[in-house]
Amino acid sequence: MKGLMEYDWQVLISRKNWLVLIGGLAICYIGMGTACGFFPMFLMIILAKIAITKIEEPIGKFLFTLPFTCKSCAYELYAYPLIGGMLIGIMIFAATSIYAPADWPTHLIETISSIGTGLVMISVMIPVFVMFGTQSVGIFFGVVLAAVLGGGIMMFGDMDLAQIMQFFSNPWIGWALAALLIVILAISWTVTLKALNNKTF
Amino acid sequence: MIQLNNVEKMYPGFKLEADLQIPAGTITGIIGVNGSGKSTLFRLILGLEKADRGDIEVFETDVDKLSAKQKAKIGAVFPDSGFNGVLDPKAVGKILARFYPDFSLDEYNKLCQRLSVKMDQRLEKMSTGQRARAKLAAALAHHPELLILDEPTSGLDVVARNDILGVLQTYMETPGRSILISSHIASDLESLCDDVYLIHEGKLRFHDEVGSVLDEYGLLSLSDKQVQEVDLRGVVGSFPTTGGVKVLVRDRNYYRENYPELVVDKPSLDHLIELYEYGKAEK
Numbered sequence: 040m041k042g043l044m045e046y047d048w049q050v051l052i053s054r055k056n057w058l059v060l061i062g063g064l065a066i067c068y069i070g071m072g073t074a075c076g077f078f079p080m081f082l083m084i085i086l087a088k089i090a091i092t093k094i095e096e097p098i099g100k101f102l103f104t105l106p107f108t109c110k111s112c113a114y115e116l117y118a119y120p121l122i123g124g125m126l127i128g129i130m131i132f133a134a135t136s137i138y139a140p141a142d143w144p145t146h147l148i149e150t151i152s153s154i155g156t157g158l159v160m161i162s163v164m165i166p167v168f169v170m171f172g173t174q175s176v177g178i179f180f181g182v183v184l185a186a187v188l189g190g191g192i193m194m195f196g197d198m199d200l201a202q203i204m205q206f207f208s209n210p211w212i213g214w215a216l217a218a219l220l221i222v223i224l225a226i227s228w229t230v231t232l233k234a235l236n237n238k239t240f
Numbered sequence: 241m242i243q244l245n246n247v248e249k250m251y252p253g254f255k256l257e258a259d260l261q262i263p264a265g266t267i268t269g270i271i272g273v274n275g276s277g278k279s280t281l282f283r284l285i286l287g288l289e290k291a292d293r294g295d296i297e298v299f300e301t302d303v304d305k306l307s308a309k310q311k312a313k314i315g316a317v318f319p320d321s322g323f324n325g326v327l328d329p330k331a332v333g334k335i336l337a338r339f340y341p342d343f344s345l346d347e348y349n350k351l352c353q354r355l356s357v358k359m360d361q362r363l364e365k366m367s368t369g370q371r372a373r374a375k376l377a378a379a380l381a382h383h384p385e386l387l388i389l390d391e392p393t394s395g396l397d398v399v400a401r402n403d404i405l406g407v408l409q410t411y412m413e414t415p416g417r418s419i420l421i422s423s424h425i426a427s428d429l430e431s432l433c434d435d436v437y438l439i440h441e442g443k444l445r446f447h448d449e450v451g452s453v454l455d456e457y458g459l460l461s462l463s464d465k466q467v468q469e470v471d472l473r474g475v476v477g478s479f480p481t482t483g484g485v486k487v488l489v490r491d492r493n494y495y496r497e498n499y500p501e502l503v504v505d506k507p508s509l510d511h512l513i514e515l516y517e518y519g520k521a522e523k
Contacts, residue, residue: 042339049331050324053362093324101321104286104388105339106312240288240321 075149083124083157100240109235162227247294269433315379325364340382346379369400428508458492458506479519
């Protein structure tokens, strides 16, 4: 997994123009006060896309001759965006807390929620892209939209906003969401591993 | 080192069948025209494609069950695949150091220097020849026991090709190493390979030592009348030419001694490809 992580890291830092753009966007979002809720999730999606691109043709054919197993590849596809998202989350949280110290509890919840949402997004994204290629971005967004709308309507269709806020203020909901996230991740990783084992070039 | 037994792979309109053995300490060439199945064969050997039938073993292990440690003993080069183009050879060295325990950054840098690889230039900005050299440096730097090179000299000028072939000869000075190399430019392999397989329309049609082909085989140039008159023995096959036919035989000395009037030339591996592509091979 170290080699794959190094690969993605070197690809990331080779794109200097892109890094400057992301840095500039981060500063703007910090200024607007919305960085914590958006940036970690955004970066996790970007990093997941970078990680997946290396296993596609034409790069993937050569890459799969290197000494790693499909299992370690599957781990890396999730670990790379997660570690990146957490690191940027810590940095953004620290920066926004310095910029607006009184709001740090809100920033903390936003950061954690953003990383959690990012995890859900990459849990859908990674197996879809591994199976159908990064051209299948339409399928990815379709699945996400269907899941969010469908799940939202099923759970909250009969509630008004006050009832929804009360629902989420229950501390057990946080634990339930964390457990659901773990289940989603486990299913996603299993599907990804199977797709990688069956991958041919 | 590599063993294929009754291997079959089918695609719409194409079927690959292969039985071959590559022992340790040899350089084996695979020749054939474009589309004959060379790259498919290499993908099967590297586990990038799954055979429909048969067994493929590398290092006496089923290719699908190779561990990361065993894969670390393999180096591969493809003409159409490699590291991400935004990387430069310096970054490639850092990546390889993380993959291979036996990788030495110093040796990699020396190898790049020997192959005139520019360390700070992105791979996507390199010429075809420079990129081929960079790929070879990356494949050799971790001292693999088995090198699998699919058309490593494709699209290169004669200077670049000779550089690469020279590096491969140096690589083989260490005992126990093997190379499996393919090319549609058969003459590239004549000075390098111990033995050669020819693949034609998905089948391995010919196999012999390169030394035998170059030192013992003969290419007879016969008119249509001479074809009827000459007692042809040890025929590999024949292909038509203007005004006659060329016949590839296994023993040119026999014809030089018994038919001194005949034109008997030393063949090249390219003649083998011509024979199977345009002519008729004896069974």
